Amino acid sequence: MNFKIPFMTYRRFATMGSLALLIMSIGSLGFKGLNLGLDFSGGTLIEVSYEEAADLIEIRDLMSNNGFDDFQVVNFGSNSDVLIKVADKNGDSQLGDVIYKFLQDADPSTELKRIEFVGPQIGSELRDQGGLGMLVALGMILLYVAFRFQYKFALGAVTALAHDVLIILGLFSLFSWDFDLTVLAALLAVIGYSLNDTIVVSDRIRENFRGERGFEPHEIVNRSINQTLSRTLITSLTTLLVLLALFFFGGDMIKGFSQALIIGVLIGTYSSIYVVANMLLGLSITQDDLAIPEPEGAEFDDMP
Numbered sequence: 001m002n003f004k005i006p007f008m009t010y011r012r013f014a015t016m017g018s019l020a021l022l023i024m025s026i027g028s029l030g031f032k033g034l035n036l037g038l039d040f041s042g043g044t045l046i047e048v049s050y051e052e053a054a055d056l057i058e059i060r061d062l063m064s065n066n067g068f069d070d071f072q073v074v075n076f077g078s079n080s081d082v083l084i085k086v087a088d089k090n091g092d093s094q095l096g097d098v099i100y101k102f103l104q105d106a107d108p109s110t111e112l113k114r115i116e117f118v119g120p121q122i123g124s125e126l127r128d129q130g131g132l133g134m135l136v137a138l139g140m141i142l143l144y145v146a147f148r149f150q151y152k153f154a155l156g157a158v159t160a161l162a163h164d165v166l167i168i169l170g171l172f173s174l175f176s177w178d179f180d181l182t183v184l185a186a187l188l189a190v191i192g193y194s195l196n197d198t199i200v201v202s203d204r205i206r207e208n209f210r211g212e213r214g215f216e217p218h219e220i221v222n223r224s225i226n227q228t229l230s231r232t233l234i235t236s237l238t239t240l241l242v243l244l245a246l247f248f249f250g251g252d253m254i255k256g257f258s259q260a261l262i263i264g265v266l267i268g269t270y271s272s273i274y275v276v277a278n279m280l281l282g283l284s285i286t287q288d289d290l291a292i293p294e295p296e297g298a299e300f301d302d303m304p
Contacts (some may be wrong), residue, residue: 004224014274025170037180043087045112053079156279160271182257190264197272
């Protein structure tokens with residue numbers, strides 16, 4: 001399918017939109033921070049089941065009456081299964097047994113499925129190592145794209161990836177969604193997904209800069225984006241269908257994971273079209289930047 005959409009005509013509006021989202025994200029992260037899950041903050045997770053549908057309001061009141069204030073009570077899978085998350089910075093490994101005891105006292109039919117405990121020290125280590133892993137991934141991508149294409153493409157690619165990650169983090173902070181290890185895994189998956197799309201678009205831009213003559217840089221970039229647009233849309237739509245199925249039917253355990261990936265696919269598709277292209281044009285990409293260097297001594301090959 002041959003698209004002729006003038007993407008670069010609207011690139012200034014796209015830039016303003018990206019800046020607004022980034023300012024919102026950085027502001028929310030700075031003032032509110034992330035609502036860290038037990039994986040990072042430390043605490044106890046208890047899964048219990050009942051013979052009939054559980055009354056979540058009654059369980060929450062029971063938790064409050066027993067002195068707990070930082071906790072979550074949600075259904076897990078079915079309306080008779082309940083997941084309780086309790087933040088605990090003191091690192092009390094027996095807290096799960098205490099909670100299960102007063103739950104069973106209130107309803108003898110309560111059945112314990114599992115108890116998981118994460119100490120605050122382990123949680124902080126997971127958080128620091130996860131953040132370091134993301135920074136290392138971005139650094140390796142910068143080196144790869146610089147080697148594979150050219151440093152202007154590398155700056156564009158890393159800017160696009162940082163743009164995607166910051167906006168996802170900002171939305172999780174703004175709406176106080178739980179940020180746990182599954183969401184961190186989703187962020188790394190978004191980096192891979194967005195990079196793949198960025199490489200496809202960048203490769204076409206490079207080919208057209210080398211092959212097309214007599215066109216302005218923004219015209220070549222616009223043509224390249226339109227040539228890869230059908231592939232981008234098909235990939236994004238099929239991925240979104242799977243992620244929407246996971247979000248609605250996958251259960252609470254992977255809800256954050258699918259939620260972060262849905263946002264990442266949408267933002268990543270946008271950034272591979274506009275952020276990378278804007279960076280290339282802002283860095284004044286030219287055909288000379290992408291010219292294939294002649295082999296050493298080639299000037300003497302045609303001499304008699």
